[in-house]
Amino acid sequence: MRVHSLISDYLHEIMTDSSSSEGGTVADYIPELKKMDPNLLGIALCTLNGHLYSTGDDTAPFTIQSMSKPFVYAAALKEHGLDKVLDVVDVEPSGEAFNELSLDDETGRPLNPMINAGAIAVNQLILGEEAAVEDRIAHIRDFFSRLAGRELEINQRVADSEIEHADRNLSLAHMLRSYEVIQDSAHDAVRGYIEQCSIEVTVRDLAVMAATLAGGGTQPVTGERILSPAVARQVQAVMASAGMYDAAGRWMTTVGIPAKSGVSGGMLGTMPGQLGLATFSPPLDKKGNSVAGARIFQNLSQDMGLHLMSTEPYGIQTVRSIRTARNYTVVRLQGYINFAAAERFVSRIGEAKIKTKSFVLELARVSGVNGVGRRMMLEELRRIRNSGVEVWIFDPENVLPDPDLGDGTYPRKQSRRAAFALLDDLRRSASTPTE
Structure with missing residues (x-):
């Protein structure tokens, strides 16, 4: 995997x-x-x-x-x-x-x-x-x-x-x-x-x-x-x-x-x-x-960020949903993304086996990302992109600034209007959420 x-x-x-x-x-x-x-x-x-x-x-x-x-x-x-x-x-x-x-x-x-x-x-x-x-x-x-x-x-x-x-x-x-x-x-x-x-x-x-x-x-x-x-x-x-x-x-x-x-x-x-x-x-x-x-x-x-006295929050279910619509796979995350949360995200992507032409990572309900969580998410996006899938990101609160995939390239930024239109399609779609 x-x-x-x-x-x-x-x-x-x-x-x-x-x-x-x-x-x-x-x-x-x-x-x-x-x-x-x-x-x-x-x-x-x-x-x-x-x-x-x-x-x-x-x-x-x-x-x-x-x-x-x-x-x-x-x-x-x-x-x-x-x-x-x-x-x-x-x-x-x-x-x-x-x-x-x-x-x-x-x-x-x-x-x-x-x-x-x-x-x-x-x-x-x-x-x-x-x-x-x-x-x-x-x-x-x-x-x-x-x-x-x-x-x-x-x-x-x-x-x-x-x-x-x-x-x-x-x-x-x-x-x-x-x-x-x-x-x-x-x-x-x-x-x-x-x-x-x-x-x-x-x-x-x-x-x-x-x-x-x-x-x-x-x-x-x-x-x-x-x-x-x-x-x-x-x-x-x-x-x-x-x-x-x-x-x-x-x-x-x-x-x-x-x-x-x-x-x-x-x-x-x-x-x-x-x-x-x-x-x-x-x-x-x-x-x-x-x-x-x-x-x-x-x-x-x-x-x-593993120090027992660290104030970094954790424990919330990271992946809200994984759905498909209009040949897009849309993954919606929530909460604070530390190592444990990023590991959950990456493992769920591996289980989902993306077959669409495009992939959208939606971060509207993400409150923050620590260093290792950022590195893991961006590396996973790079690997998805290298598998031939177009990668998009919807990050209205800019919780993942400067999302360089490690090789000087970036995922495509999805506008608020386009993202909401896609999410509306998802809500009307018969596609079943995987999480």
Whole structure:
């Protein structure tokens, strides 16, 4: 479909611009991770209607590592409810590294489920304290597979390698046992947590899993309702405040996307009500976050207006109608055109398969267009024009000024009188709107 090419080209451009990031080293405290190719780089984006776009090394497998934490937290919330989970782990930012040996001074609980101590405690909630490690991990793997929409497997080599070098996590587990936060043996608790982190995914899987959270718990590709909206909201709220560990504050002010990173080089993010994002690049900064991944997220946030605190409106149904009359295909848009809205426009055009000699884009009810929305609309008009279709635009409020199609050419401007005559024909036409 043409939309895949357009948006994948855009993602490739962002990825190429961000790949010049220098610095960072591949995680070496897990021997198997040290073997990863530092040149791997991929990016994926999944919308809430299940459209998945990706580029680069988008099918390269890697272990999910700490990016498993939001999803196991979601599973625990689904199974036990918020109050029971709060008895075990709090939701406060720690301001400390992911593997810090610290608990709340008063309660003895880990400060949040995104640090290792909190994740080990949350892992123990799955299927209850008496569950065998094998049963718990099988349940988590099945849950992750439903989130991704395909069967996922554990990379046992990575799991075994990490277990052999798990002294720090064993210390955390012993500390949790001493405060009676967990009841299992320290070794079994750490083994369950490490195998959870060793489930293998691709950047495409992560984007779909993130979009499930962004969509309030509905898997966008399969349509399965996996989580309640309340659980999805709770998980994303904790990601926003603690997902990037001791860099969470700076991340939220500069990037503004609820996110979670992993030492394998992956990074996922959610834009509630819009989409899920994921990147993969193994070299990490001193905080344990992917250098190139962080740069990609920052560039996408700025270019697409994705900052959570942005005032750009979104959510309105973009395409009012697609109709034909007098050998014209007329597409009427409405609302504010950001990335999500432009993606909807481009995908609907691809589905409509234009067969008329002329195409009219009507923007009378469009309130505004951001940078990436403009680029996507104009590129789609250029591709329609290059397919041999005459392109017109009706823009009475001039919301799309200087509509250069990227090669110095412009769509033809339709006068108000001609546009209203055509729209009147549409109203009297027997043509059925497609949206």
